[in-house]
Amino acid sequence: MKKLLVLLTLGIALYACSQSGKQGSENNSRASIEQQPxxxxxxxxxxxxxxxxxxxxLDVAMAxxxxxxxDLKCASCHKYTDERLVGPGWxxxxAKHQPxxxxxxxxxxxxxxxxxxxLQAQLEICLVRMPNQNLSDEDARKILEFMRENDGVK
Incomplete structure (x- = not known):
């Protein structure tokens, strides 16, 4: 019974995140920027x-x-395209955020x-907070370089 409940909850979360929500999220993003602390x-x-x-x-080795x-820490929730999984695509x-x-x-x-x-608006769409993966600064920098490669930096 617990497995069924977990699968149902995960299914609902995935369904919610897979819905486009792009029309409203763009307007919400603009409005929320004005309300930043x-x-x-x-x-x-x-x-x-x-x-x-x-x-x-690009630092190819770092990427x-x-x-x-x-692939180990992030790919279970994020796709490297613009498609949502549990969290938003990468x-x-x-291009959107500073390093x-x-x-x-x-x-x-x-x-x-x-x-x-x-991020709060994104949380309302996906319903799941990004967990702290306890990555070192060096590992985070390597992921940033991979994100740059993913976005076409050569």
């Missing part, structure tokens, strides 16, 4: 990273390592979800 920096998020330098060219980590993330924001979110998701209106 004054102590929250939407360019860097919350965490220890103020500025993350990334080169114009390769990042894919291995992402396509276009590095410091991405690094802070990867390493410090709970405080950012609590403060970032866009």
């Amino acid at each position: 004054s102590d929250y920096d939407p360019n860097r998020g919350l965490g220890k990273f103020d500025n993350v330098e990334v080169g114009d060219k 390769k390592d990042g894919k291995v980590i992402a 396509s276009g993330v590095t 410091a924001w991405i690094m802070n979110f990867i390493t410090n998701p709970d405080p950012m979800i609590d403060k970032d209106p866009e």
